[in-house]
Amino acid sequence: MIDRVILLVLDSVGIGALPDAEKYDDMGADTLGNIVKETGSIHLPNLQQLGLGNIESVKAINAIKNPSGTFGRAAELSVGKDTTTGHWEIAGLITKEPFRTFPDGFPSEIMEAFEKKIGTKTLGNYAASGTVIIEELGEKHMKTGYPIIYTSADSVFQIAAHEEIIPINKLYNMCEIAREMMQGDYALARIIARPFEGELGAFSRTHRRKDYSLSPPHPTILNYCEEAGYPVIGIGKIDDIFNSKGVTHSVHTENNMDGINQTLKAMDKYSSGLIFTNLVDFDMKYGHRRDALGYRLALEEADTRIPEILSKMKTNDVLIITADHGNDPTHPGTDHTREYVPIIITGNHISAGLNLGTRCSFADIASTISELLNTKDTGNGIGFSELILKS
Known part of the structure; x- marks a missing residue:
């Protein structure tokens, strides 16, 4: 029934500290919520219409009565809070041992x-x-x-x-x-x-x-989509994050707007498969630099482009919007923050207004994609396609 999944990662747009945030010195972190507190407001009408404000822990954006998308949030099972672990987990790979760090410099x-x-x-x-x-x-x-x-x-x-x-x-x-x-x-x-x-x-x-x-140590949903004969288009730094494993076509981008432009071009060119896009500006330009206003404006700019993506979606498409970690610009330091990430899903075959609650792993997204596209499953995460597909 589903031919194509567009997976859009809003890099670092976390929505509240995870229960284990204390281990990472991230208690009180809330990227989206604290941006609004710091800057006084935010205008995200398109994400709000899809259900962003209806997600548990999102208090800075008002819930609406009849959201057009299905919505929820996911916790991270992997150890860490960085780009690699977040994206790998979204793709169905759990990182159980932390990567090495050298806070005092390299030996x-x-x-x-x-x-x-x-x-x-x-x-x-x-x-x-x-x-x-x-x-x-x-x-x-x-x-x-x-x-x-x-x-x-x-x-x-x-x-x-x-x-x-x-x-x-x-x-x-x-x-x-x-x-x-x-x-x-x-x-x-x-x-x-x-x-x-x-x-x-x-x-x-x-x-x-x-x-x-590093190359992922085990196959991800990208590999299984490729094995099933689907094109896998990595837009932004996706090809780099997965060391090209499972990516059949790669497009590097200059900024968020270019990332959305390239996503729209890929939607014109490829009628099936997985289009996997990372919008890095939120993290790189505003989160790490602790620029709350710049972060807010970048979110508002991206929100204005959501209708363009929706207008290009075909009958058998599914759009999934999520994030890979937090990067609260009001939090001390310049590091990522350990947070829940949003899950927003829409498409012609997707039920509207369904609350997925709190998912135990980002890998639930990979498992759901495997169900939607009928590919092998990574063995991690619990798919929810039966919940979201219209009967």
């Missing part, structure tokens, strides 16, 4: 080996905000040509470089070297290229960011 044996392989010294090697560290070390980087290395509370090894100092292909090559090194005992979730441009005092990161992730 000397790693850095010495890395510098030897790339043929140059490095700068930084500490945990920092990406925008802050390029302001701190950008001038020295411009003078020496040394790449800037930094990390965060996430399992990441990030390399920042001005595109006029270290060409983008050379930066990518450095990341590939780091990816090869950071395995086994030093396995990290992601190596990230962080190119930037501009002059001292006015540096800005470019859209040529690239993530080099």
